[in-house]
Amino acid sequence: MGWRPQDQGLQQICYLLSEFQKPGTNQAQILSQLEQCKNFPDFNNYLATIFAQGSTLPDEVRQSAGLLLKNNLRDQFVSASDEYKTFIKSCILPAMGDKKRMLRQTAGTTIAVIVTQGGLSSWPQLLQAMQRCLESSDPDALDGTMDALYKVVEEAPMQLDIEVTGMQGTPNSLLIPRLLHLFQAPLPKVQVQAVSIVNLLAGGMPEPLANSLDEYLQGLFSLATNQQAEMRKAVCTGIVQMVHLQPDCLAPQLPAIIEYMLQSTQDADEGVALEACEFWSACCEVAADASTLRPVLPKLIPVLLGNMVYKEDDEEVLEAQAGEAEPDGAEDRDQELKPFIQRGGGHGEEDEEDGGEEVSRWNLRKCSAAGLDVLSTVFGDEILPIVVPIVQQRLQEQDWKARESGILALGAISEGCASGLLHYLADMVAALLPLLADTRPLVRSITCWALSRYSRWIVDNGRDPQSQGQRQMEAVIQGFLGRVLDHNKRVQEAACSALASLEEAIGQDAHPGLLLPYLRPILETLGRACSSYGRRNLRMLYDALSTLADMVGRPLAQPDCIQLFMPPLLQRWQTTDDTDRELLPLLEVFTTIAQALGQAFQPYAESIFERCLRLAATQLAAKQGGATTSAASKPADQPEQQREFIIGALDLISGMAEGLGPSIENLIERAHLRDLLLQCCQDASADVRQSAFALVGDLSKVCPGHLLPCTRQLVTLAVANLQPQNITQENMSACNNACWSLGELAMKITTEQLQPYAATIVEHLVPILAAPTGAMPRSILENSAITLGRVAWICPDVLAPHLGSFTGVWCASLRNIRDDVEKEHAFLGLCAMLRINPQGALPAFVGICEAVTSWRHIRDEGLLNEMIQIMQLYKQHLTAGGMWQQALNSLPRAVRDKLTTLCHL
Incomplete structure (x- = not known):
């Protein structure tokens, strides 16, 4: 006997779901009661029963049960008993072919969640049912299966490459042939679904699809002129994806594809035109030789410029017109607010795109402008004879939408055509300036x-x-x-x-x-x-x-400058609640201002520091499940928001440390920052650890005495982030900051204070430096080389006996670091150890010489003299053994010549 629902339980849950649908009810109260039901282990079984078997209930009640079940399973499926998992699966599977499409779609979403959480290999019945339905003539079963399969591919594509018990081959090998066959299905909607699913699968290019690539492409081409706009859109999506993934496969048909995409970019359906428009950027970015586009430029560029003109009913036009009617200072509507994305900060990382721009709505107008931008970078000034006459005409037109598109085009070609525009830029800027006062x-x-x-x-x-x-x-x-x-x-x-x-x-x-x-x-x-x-x-x-x-x-x-911006900022600071996400960008701007103002930030430091400390402590307690609330501060609602507030508060304290310098110690010595910092350095979130170790490094610079009582804990936590298994892409910023903070701390404490930890630090850094080429990002290699040098500079006696075990890999990283003060510290550490144990490093003589000659300019005369003396020492030692000339000859000529000159050899 399996699990069976109790009538009373079914009635109670059905009543709550029904009440939730009624207008005027207290939905928050009902949601609270449903949330309490989650404490019962079999609550999800009841929801599955109502959703899949409640044929006498209103569809809205059944759908609500299904959606609530789906949400619950994201957190609870893995921990559910096998009996309950089996029951829920047995309920959901038939619902995939329900007569009501809204219920089929909810079933598909729930199936995708179960596969994501529990894997497809443990649910062979699903794959069997999908196979049967794909062969079925029942349109409901076929539609529901395709919908569920699309969602599974979208959420858990790798699951389709794992073999399922009792079935021959992987799900992909069983499903892909049938999906390709359905490209020619008699039902138009099924055709669209089949193409869309295979397009998704193509992103990972599983082997069964790679083996059927010709069939896939021929299927796409055969549907290119289909009457359905959704089908033409799917065809364009597939072609654009293949440009990225398998451009060589398209080469034979590329001229025909270009003509097709040119026509599709002008399609009456904007969805089709948008998908086709993506082709031009993809073609330029991927193709090694974009010259195949050159013949079509005179036709393509006017099409793109035509698509860049606003339509009268465009949503942005309507919004802008509505904005004109609003009074000054009108508060934003909720739909106008965009998510705030924290910048974050790391030490010693390579420059990358910030990625912090808010994502605006993508449409044909913007895609066409992006396409023109990419074309201009590929073909440069060559496109100006096509673009300029159109833009000049647009700027003269009475229609403001035409003028606007001309200005958009000028911005789009700014980088690619800069040289050709150079002589006209002064006149162009002069022409644009009056448009800043345009009525539109x-x-x-x-x-x-x-x-x-x-x-x-x-x-x-x-x-x-x-x-x-x-x-x-x-x-x-x-x-x-x-x-x-x-x-x-x-x-x-x-x-x-x-x-x-x-x-x-x-x-x-x-x-x-x-x-x-x-x-x-x-x-x-x-x-x-x-x-x-x-x-x-x-x-x-x-x-x-x-x-x-x-x-x-x-x-x-300057005092008169501060008075212009600090009072309004402080007004916002004081009136923004601790749990309001609008506090996050305020934390960020105050971080930068504190760094810029230096000691002039002192009048505001105490109150801002105390709020940061309170904010971080409250959100950390909430994040760890032990929150206590007070009138002064309440925890944010979600773990993600809690994390963001902690990071913002830590970063602002770091900014204050950098700006105020040692004077921040007056604030820190009265606070319980150490305990908070240690908790954050071991937080589960890599982003929180990144900011925490950044603060450790910044405090080490200005008030290291505050950290001395917890040096052992900080070193332990930092090196934990440098374990090979923890150095992942996800954790990289935290690893970099942990490594950097160790170096900063080493520079500010005494030899006696560092000695107990010096060997442990180096033991964790050497495996990073010794990793195979390409296995570690450059940023962590540089940070490790610098920190090792700083520790060696302070504690050379501890490390010098072991010099021979790491000099080669260390020098290999040192020579790639740009000239700066951190590189100077590292080389001072190298010299200190070479003085003590030159013989131990002799096997790495070539690496040492390459590192020494990697300097372009050595500003520190003391360091230059140290390196000269070390190399002279090696010359004397090797000359005495008759090995000097042989050692020199082992060096690359450029290194030998530079070394001879630099060190007077």
């Missing part, structure tokens, strides 16, 4: 964006005082500032982003002084905007202020 908000916003795309040129051209370029740069800055105070939210957003881009360009070109004449007007404008902006655009404003602080630094600390 979308024209004003796109003009901000287009001008920002030429920020590097504007800055470079504006370096000479009193020049035309300097006056134009001033006009651009003033234009952006005017739009920062625009009454339209979309324009505000674009202006803040453009201002940040211009500030960043000034910093990248190492001309921060160019901003100083405009510092007060910029701060005054940002301060006024901070007092009036809605929540959404405050984030963009904070970004502009953070970028300004990064670029300008200490001049921001």
